[in-house]
Amino acid sequence: MRLEFRNERNVHFADAEPGVYANLSDDTVVVIRMPDHLELLRLWGEFQRHAMGLLGELWSMTNGEITDRWGNLGFADGFDPDELFGFRKGGRNPPRLAFLKEQVVVDALVEIGAAVERTVQGQKRQRLRKVQGGLSGILEALSREGQLAVIRSVTKKQNDLEWVLKTDQRALLGTRMMDDLLGSHAAPAEALGALANAAEASLLATAGQKTVEEVGAKNGIVYAPVWFSHYLVARGVWVWPIGVARYLRARYPKNLIPFCLMLSVPSHNRSLAEQILSLSAAGRGTSNGCAATAFLYTTFASNAWCEPKFAPTCLAAMKGWMQTYGSSNALMSGGINRVYQLAATHFNIDFAATPTHPIFTVGLRIAKSGVDLFNWCVNPSHRNTEKAAACLKAEVTSIPEHVRDWAFYLRDALPLLGVESLSNPVTVCNAWLIYLLTLSETMAPRDMSEVVRTLHVNDGSGNPPPSTFVGFLSKNREFFGESVHGRAISQLANLWNRIAIRDGFSGLRSCPFDAKMDTEKAEPRGTRTNRPAMDLAVLSIIATEHRRDGYALARSRKAGKHYYTVLEEGATKAKTVFWPAVPLIVDIILHSPARLSSVRWLDSGERDEFVVDIDGLRELPNTSPDATLERKEGFLRLYKLGHGEGQTALGMFFNTDKILREHEIEFIAPHLPAAVQEMVELQRRYNPMRSPIIPKDPEMGMERLALGRKRATYPLFRLPDARRVYPPSSSSVMFYWRALLKHCQPLVDTHLGYHYPLLDENGLAHFDMHSMRVTAATAMFDADEEDHTIQKALGHATVGMSMRYRAISSKQVHDAMVRLMAARKEVVERAARNEPGALAELAAEAVHVREDDSIGADRVMQYAGSQIGFLDFFAHGVCVGGSCETGGKRLSAKKYGPVWRHRACGAGCRFRLSGPRFLSGLVFRYNALSMEYQISSNRDREVNRQIRELEDEDKPVAHLRSVTRKNVEFRAAILAEMQAESELIAKCVAMLQEPREGIDARTLVLAGTEASLADIEIRLEEMHELELAHRLLSEAKIVTAAAVDVPPGTAELLSGGLRKIVDASGMRGMIAGSGLEKEAELLDLLGEFLFSQGADIEQVEKLLVEGASQDDLRQIGQILEGRQPAAKGESDDGSEGSVF
Incomplete structure (x- = not known):
């Protein structure tokens, strides 16, 4: 093992944590300070006394106390909980003491007078035979004070660990070897080098020795060098390489892991070590279970615990090593997260306010790419360059310097947009950066001021080449999607303008991005949500089953993780508790029209100035010492509904909202307040917060910015795991929601008597969480609640937005169309009788696809005064006396061509007068054209079948080929007419929704509270040709004027x-x-x-x-047979049957 003095290269350090060092190497021990020879000998003696004292404390505890705190520590069950841990037995029959050598116990018994010093032969007693009751019998017969006296005698009178502590046959304690080692090296550097080599040999030994002689040989397992080396780290002498820390745990007896952790830190951090060990023992098999091992790494490879101060940067550096090089890196990374959280609490630090807390609370991978925006440009990998490789059709292994410069440039510029979510702008900027990869450094602009429209955006040719950004997007539409293709230009134009103002060139250059010229026309947005509304009876079944027995499904452990190992502040014993954060989120959504994003970030109110008394319906002063003056953000609110007694009610306050700064609902389901307060109490007890956080999901990294309207929050649903201060993710809530739907499916079917699908064949939910919001809105609309009341309940800025949340069934649409046709009939009949005003009323509402040559209102009235019987009435409009032969495109100044066929009114015929009153007929005509297209396709398939048969028989097929060519041309014309009708329908629908004077007349609001045209969404839906045919023929019977449009x-x-x-x-x-x-x-x-x-x-x-x-x-x-069938879902005998 190499020994080096500390320098800037061999340790990790931070200016914010002076004197704290981490050794992230594999083979170098770094000396922080060099003790002299006398100090080294003193530390060796101090180590033995300290170790003996720790063992004495542990051995004086009972088995029950040890197990309650730290588990069985490798022992089998069946122990006596009242027995002292020091007298714990193990091995085969007869069982023997697990820790203490028999001789030292006999000496202690002699010392306290429980045994005689000499045998009958006069020799010094070394063991107690069974005839004298045996050692175990004598120990058990002692009083508790006598037993403790034995432990004290063993640990106080003896200074040599090797004389006291048992080891198995594969290891040697080695204190005498350490005496020789330290005594034979007078130079401190030589002594530390010899100690490092001995510790390394023991750490890397294979543990395969079988005899004491083998243990004493080279590369044997010897405990003392490792333990003393570990002790010297705690005393600030050196730090060992983290690469060998993985072997440290195996060099302590597995039954003495508490001794290991307590020995590794100074006394001021001992309580922290005990908490970590308790949490680790309670969370065995999880990341919590790795907390003790992760802590052991930090005590060996850093001096972070030598002083009573918090060193999060040092921990972050070691977490990065664990994620990249450590074994079981995911579990170890989670383990060090818990070390960080407990250490912050231990040092009374508000960890949520520290800049490093996202690394330890949401699992950000600090050692890999993806944390910063556009990091793929700086640290490219196979995974983060997949889209770039797909567009370029080549693997991307390196990023050119000019593209990397653009990445940093855009990263600095994005905050100028001032939006809450940067996810869409980031996606667009990624597309721009990938486009820049196609340009050489000489052709690419260096910043926004050098972007040239004709070179880099759109050359104006009508079909821009891929060398321009518009052409590049068109070529790679499949990789970016329609949404990116549609918004890219407008967002880059916005960004260009903001950068131009910042950099001072806004008045010198024009913006090269033009949203009108560079963006294809987008499909009109539907006027209704596509989400379905759930049947209220089904919703009631699900809600009741969900909260049964205090969320029985969640407690069953079959629907995600809802049990957490927690450690109450100040306690040393961890426990596992049910944490109903996700079930309660779903419960609130099932009983309110709230968004999932708003419910996830509800405020607990635990730091409000006042708290709500849900029984007395009053506000009480918050007794918490951390209560904040004038703070009022909690979810539970009291509302005054009137001025008399009993006019106070509990309601809901949503502190975060997508649209409004705050959203209030003066109602809450009766069972929810108690459940919410239980959640608050769990947070106070096991997961307290020192300061609030801004409601934003940290997984988004920099991609999500909080605006000023985001209020600092103490999240009600924060989790006591690695996320700590953050609520459950949306995906975890959706996972639980799908599990709940799957669980409730048979209950719903049994109750209804037929299958009501909640999930599709792939296990995906038909009704997502937002569908509950649609369900609530639809129920309120159907109950004829005031529009503005519904708007306030939903938290919408306008009534029109709330109208989008009303789900309309097919039957409602059909019935509304029938009523609207009846309402239209009167004005059309008056126009047919040439009554004054009726035709003008129709002409004023005229909507055209061809605005240039269409008949205007003045010309309609001119025709009406000069011609007799010029009007032809159809379901889709009125023909104002024109001719199909001259209704087509303009050929010259006063000459027009024909439409493509007789009565091709939808192909832009200039004589057709149509508008919102004819909307139902326009829809019918579009469906009729679709049917005609399908019939032509069927005819083509038959002709092609005949062609194949004739070709097999070598017969001529030229005449049939001619038929197929005509069919293709016919369908192209039909398709063009369908497109024109679709545009006309979209214009009519938009006209109905215009909030301007006269709207009531155009929308034909019917008597009473029946639906109007504004209640109907016109949208395309896929259906079988037989169903389309049935619909056309059925509607033609109701609307006789439409019968002429039914295709042959x-x-x-x-x-x-x-x-x-x-x-x-x-x-x-x-x-x-x-x-x-x-x-x-x-x-x-x-x-x-x-x-x-x-x-x-x-x-x-x-x-x-x-x-x-x-x-x-x-x-x-x-x-x-001519009999009336039973209703769907019922048998003719009244029993329930199948549903088609």
Whole structure:
């Protein structure tokens, strides 16, 4: 082992922790101070007395006391808890003392008068034979004071550990060898070198020796050199390499691990060592169980514990080594996290306020890349450059200097955006940095001021090359996604403008990024949330089962980790407690319209000036010495609902909110206040906080910045594990939520009598946590609550945002469309009768796709005055007397071409007058065009089948090839018309949502509280062609004006498909011979049964191939026999059946 004096290269140190050093090497012992020869001898004697004193303390405790604090320490169960630990027995029959040599015990018994000094032969007594009761019998017969006297005699009278302490046959204590070693080297440096070599030989020994002679040989296990070397670290003499610290634990008897930890630190840190050992014993098999081992590393490879002060930077350096080079590095890293937390408490340090606390509380990997923004540019690895490699189609092993400079440049500039979350800007900047990898250093700009639009952003060609950023994004769209492609230019423009103001070139150059010119038109955002609302009966079942028996599912240990090993402040004995943080988060969300992000960061109120008395409904002064004057952030709040008695109620205060600075709900479920207060008491007792933290998830590193509106918080749900001051992550809450849904699925199905899917086939939740918010909003809307009341409950800035949270079912949409068609009918009929004002009312609301050549309101009224009977009425609009032959594109100043076919009104015909009143017809026409496209595709498949058959027979197929080409052209025209209709529908929907004067007339709000057009979301959904055909034919019966738009072949396609289902089910005979009219009626009823509530495409395909299930066959049979079928989910005898 090499010996060196301390220098800047061989130790880790920090200016903030003077005199504290860590040795992160593998083979060099670093001397911090050199004792002279006399001091070294004095330290050796001091070590033996100190070690003997520690052993005396341990041996004077009972087995029960030892086990309660530190576990069995390697002994088997079945011990006597009242027996002194020093008299613990082990081995085979007859059992013998585990620690003490028999001779020293006999001498002690003689000294206290419990045995005679000489045998009958007059020789000095060395052992006690069974005829005299035996050694064990005599010890057991002694009083407790007599037994303690024996321990004192052994440890006080003897100064040689080797004379007292037993070792097994594979090891030697070696105190006499140490006497010789220290006595034979007068020079201190030589003595320390010889000691280091002896300790190294013992640490690296294989423990394979079988005899005492072998033990004494070279490379044998000898305890004394290791123990004394360890003791010298605690006395500030040297620090050993952390690389050999992994062998240290095995060089102490496993039954004496408390002795090992207490010996390793000075007296002022002994209580800390005892707490760490207690926590480690209670958390065996976890990262807590590694706390003692991690602590042992730090006591051997650093002098962090020599002085009574906290040295977190030193611990962080050793944690980095453990993560990179240590064995069981994940567990060891977690173990040193607990050492850090207990040490901070021991030294009365507010660890949450220290700059190093994220390293120890959220497991940031300080030794690997990814902590800082754009770290992949500084420390590239295979993993963090995967996206860059995919875009460049080559492995990225190094990053050019000019790209690294850009990474630092952008890292400094991002805070200028002043946003709460930097995740989106960081993603965009990563795309920009990857783009810069494609440019050479001479072609790349050095900063934002050198970005040239035509060279680096968009050359204006209409199809920019990949050498520009827009072209690069288009080429690599699959790797960045549509969202990045859509927002990249606008975010870079924003960043450019802020950098330009900071660096003083905003007035000298124009921004090279143009969001309007460089960004493709985005799809219009839906007016409704895509999340479903859960049935309230199902929600009630889940909520009741969830809180059964105090969260029985969580207590069963089948749904994540909810038990934690904790150590009460000031205690030395750890315990395991149920920590209901995650279950309580879910419970609150199930009983309120709150966001998960807000609930996770609720404030406990433990440092508020006043606390809430939930029984007396009053505020009481907070007796905590850390209570803060005028602080009022706790989740539980009292609200005055009126001025009389009994008008005070408990409610909820959300201290963090996505939109509002604060969000209050003057209600709370009756069972929640007590559960919340139990959580607060757990935090006070086992996981106290000294100061609040800003609500932000530290896993995001620098990517998430807290704005001023983020309030400092004492998190109600902080965990007593490695996270310490942080609440559970969103992913851990979602894991528990999925486990809860899986657990409740059979209960829900049993209660309802049919399958109500909570999870899909992949185990993913149909209803996420935010769906509970949608459920609450929908229930309030359906109960006709005031819009502004719902807005306040949801914490939205506008009523319009709250409207997005109302889930609308297919049946509600259908019923609303029927009502709206009836409301539209009156004004259209008045216009058809040429009544004054009616046509003007329609013309004022006209919406066009082609704004240039479309008929305006003035021209409509001009036509109305000069022509008679010029109006043709359709479900999707009114034709104002034009001709399909001149409704197309402008050919010259006064000449127009035809639309692509007769009545191709959706292809931008300039004569069509349409608007929000015709929205239902526009939707119908879009569906009809979709049906026509599908029929053409089916026809093409049949033609291609004929082509293959004829080609196999060597027959001509040119005429059929011509048919397929025409079909392709036909479908292209259909697709273009569908796109135009889609744009027109989007304009109508947007017009309905405009908050301006006249909106009531346009939206046609119906009598009473029925839905209006504003209540309906128009969106694309995937469905089987048979269901689409059934929907078109059914709606055409309701809206007769739409019948003209039903494509030819739709009825035949539907009836053919339904007959195929009947055939696959083996029920063809039931409709045979019933006549065409009766058969059509029966098939119509069958279609209504199958498609009225919607059906998955896979279900329909299965019906076409395999037929229906037995329960569905019975109901289909009733239809084909002319009887009314039972409702879905019920049998004809009243029992519950299947649901299609």
